[in-house]
Amino acid sequence: xxxxxxxxxxxxxxxxxxxxxxxxxxxxxxxxxxxxxxxxxxxxxxxxxxxxxxxxxxxxxxxxxxxxxxxxxxxxxxxxxxxxxxxxxxxxxxxxxxxxxxxxxxxxxxxxxxxxxxxxxxxxxxxxxxxxxxxxxxxxxxxxxxxxxxxxxxxxxxxxxxx
Numbered sequence: 001x002x003x004x005x006x007x008x009x010x011x012x013x014x015x016x017x018x019x020x021x022x023x024x025x026x027x028x029x030x031x032x033x034x035x036x037x038x039x040x041x042x043x044x045x046x047x048x049x050x051x052x053x054x055x056x057x058x059x060x061x062x063x064x065x066x067x068x069x070x071x072x073x074x075x076x077x078x079x080x081x082x083x084x085x086x087x088x089x090x091x092x093x094x095x096x097x098x099x100x101x102x103x104x105x106x107x108x109x110x111x112x113x114x115x116x117x118x119x120x121x122x123x124x125x126x127x128x129x130x131x132x133x134x135x136x137x138x139x140x141x142x143x144x145x146x147x148x149x150x151x152x153x154x155x156x157x158x159x160x161x162x163x
Contacts, residue, residue: 012042012047013038013039013041013042013045013120014035014038015070015071015118016038016045016068016070016120017033017035017038019069019070019071019092019093020068020093021093022092022093023091023092023093023094025091025093025094026151026155027090027094027095027148027151027152027155028093028094028148029068029093029094029095029144029145029147029148030144030147030148031140031141031144032140032144033137033140037134037136037137037140040134040137041130041134041137041141044122044126044127044129044130045068045120045121045122045126046120046121046122046123046126047070047118047119047120048118048119048120048121049116049117049118050072050074050113050116050117050118050119051113051116052113052114052115052116053112053113054112054113055110055111055112056074056096056111056112056113056119057096057097057107057109057110057111057163058107058110059077059078059106059107059108059109059110060106060107061106061107062100062105062106062107063097063100063107064097064100064101064104064123064124065097065101065121065122065123065124066095066096066097066098066101066121066122066127066145067095067096067097067119067120067121067122068094068095068119068120068121068122069090069091069092069093069094069095069096069117069118069119070092070117070118070119070120071092071117071118072091072092072113072114072115072116072117072118072119073089073090073091073113073114073115073117074089074090074091074096074111074112074113074114074117075087075088075089075090075111075112075113075114076088076089076090076096076109076110076111076163077109077110077111077112078108078109078110087109089114090111094148095145095148096111096119096163097163098145098146098148098149098162098163099149099162099163100163101124101145102145102146102149107163108162108163109163111163122141127141149162
C-alpha cells in the first residue's frame with residue numbers, strides 16, 4: 001500500500017520548512033532537516049486549514065496529535081471557573097500539542113485560530129511509522145519538539161502554551 005502523498009503535497013511541505021527556518025520566535029521549532037528529509041517527512045504529516053475562530057485543541061481532551069504551524073496565528077487559552085483567559089499566541093514556525101504528545105496526559109489548554117491558519121498534523125501512529133522508516137528524521141523531530149517544550153517550560157509566560 002502506498003501511503004505517500006501526491007507530489008503537490010510534498011512540494012507544499014517546503015512552505016512549512018521555510019516558515020520554520022525563518023521564524024525567530026522564542027518557541028520556534030529548531031528542526032534541522034535537509035530538503036530531501038522534509039520531502040520524506042511530508043509522507044507522515046497531514047495538512048489542514050483552520051478558519052479564524054475554529055478550535056483546534058480542547059482543554060481536557062486526551063489526544064496526542066502534534067500540530068506544526070505553517071501560517072496564521074493561534075491563541076492558547078486556559079479555561080477556569082471564572083472566565084477564559086488568553087495565555088499565549090503561537091505563530092508560523094512553531095508547534096502545538098507537544099505536552100500531551102510526550103506526557104500522554106489530557107490537553108492542558110484550549111487552542112483556537114486567531115486568524116485563518118494552515119497547519120500540519122502528526123499523529124502518534126504516523127510518528128511510530130516515521131520512526132521505523134526514517135529513524136534519523138524521527139530523532140531530529142523528537143529533539144526539536146523537546147527543545148520547544150523545554151523553552152516553554154523555562155519561560156514562565158510561554159509555559160502555559162505547553163498543550
